[in-house]
Amino acid sequence: MQGALGAWGRILQGYRPCLSIEITGKCPLSCPGCYAYGDDHLGSGGVRLAQLRDFHGQDLIDGVMGLIDEHQPLHVSIIGGEPLVRHRELDEILPMLSARGVHTHVVTSAVRRIPIEWASIKNLSISVSVDGLQPEHDERRKPATYEKIIENIAGHQVTVHCVVTRQQARRPGYLEEFARQWSEMETTRRIWFSLYTPQVGEESPERLLPEDRELVVAELGKLHRKYAKLDFGDRTLSAYAKPPGSPRDCIFARTTECVSADLRSQVTPCQFGGDPACSDCGCMASAALTAVGRYKIAGVLPVDSLFNASLAVGDFFRRRRADVTPQPSTGARLAKESALVTDAADDI
C-alpha cells in the first residue's frame, strides 16, 4: 500500500515512478525472437541497439546515477543486452540504489555467475530468463544453458521468468512440467510466466494465436493454485486474456521511462520498442498493472480513471519543470563527452 501511494505521489508530481535502463547493448546470446535486437527497437530511424554507444567503468556508474537523479524513480529495471556484461559497474551501482531506497530488478540470462554479494543487497530482485524445458531452452539460449544457469544462480533466490511461445503452448503438460521442476529448486523464489509479445504484423513461430492464448490462460489459472511459487492471480490472467488496446491504455507504458544503452535514447512506447502488438501483449508487468487499473474502488470507480486524472495533473507539473529548467539530461551530456567503448572491455 505504501508503495502504491509513493508511486501515485510521483505521478502527481509529474515523474514516472519506474525507470528501465538497457545498461549495455552487448549480449553473448542470440535468442530467436529477441526484441532488443529487432530492427525497429529504437524506432524506424535505422539505429540498432548494438550500434549505440556503450558505456563502461566510471562513465557508466556516473551516467546511471545521473539518470536516477534526473528521473527520481521508485523502481528501476536493469535490462540489456545482458546486464552481467557490466557486473563490475553493477557491483557499485546496486548498493547505491539500495542505499537510496530504490527497488531494483536485474533481468539476466545468468550466462555468468551472479556475484554472491548481490544476494545480501536490500531491495534488489533478480529475474532469470528460462525459456521452457531444458532441450528447448538450451537450443534457444545457449550459452546460457540450464547447466550454466543452475551453477550461476547458486546462493541466490531468483525469479524464474518464462516467456510462453506458441511451440510451448501447444504441448500438453509442458507448462506444468516447467512449474514443477523450477518449484522444486531452492534457488527459485517465485516463477513468472509472460506470453510472447509480437510486433505488429509479425509472423513468427513464437507468436501465439488466439486459441493458444486461451489455452495458456486456462492452464495457468489451474497451475497457480497448485504451485505456490507461481506469482500471479486470476486478475492478472484476465488481463492476458484481454490486454490493453494501445500504449495509451497501458499503465505500465505510461508509468515507465525506458532508456537505452547510450543513456539518452528513449525506447518507446514500452520496453519492447518498435511497434508492439498491444492487443497480443503478454508482458506480465503490463498485465499486473492492467489488472490493478480495472479494479473498481468501492465497486464503482475504476482505478484507471483516477490514474488518468493523476497523469493529467502530473503532466502539468512536468511541463512547468521543463519550462523552468531547460537542461540537457545527464545521459545526453555523457553521450557527448565520453569515448566509444570497445569490445575489449567485455569479459564474457
Ligand code: SF4
Ligand atoms: S539474452 Fe536477452 S538481449 Fe540477449 S539475445 Fe537473448 S533476449 Fe536478446
Ligand code: SF4
Ligand atoms: S507493455 Fe504491452 S500493452 Fe503496454 S505498450 Fe507495451 S506492448 Fe502495448
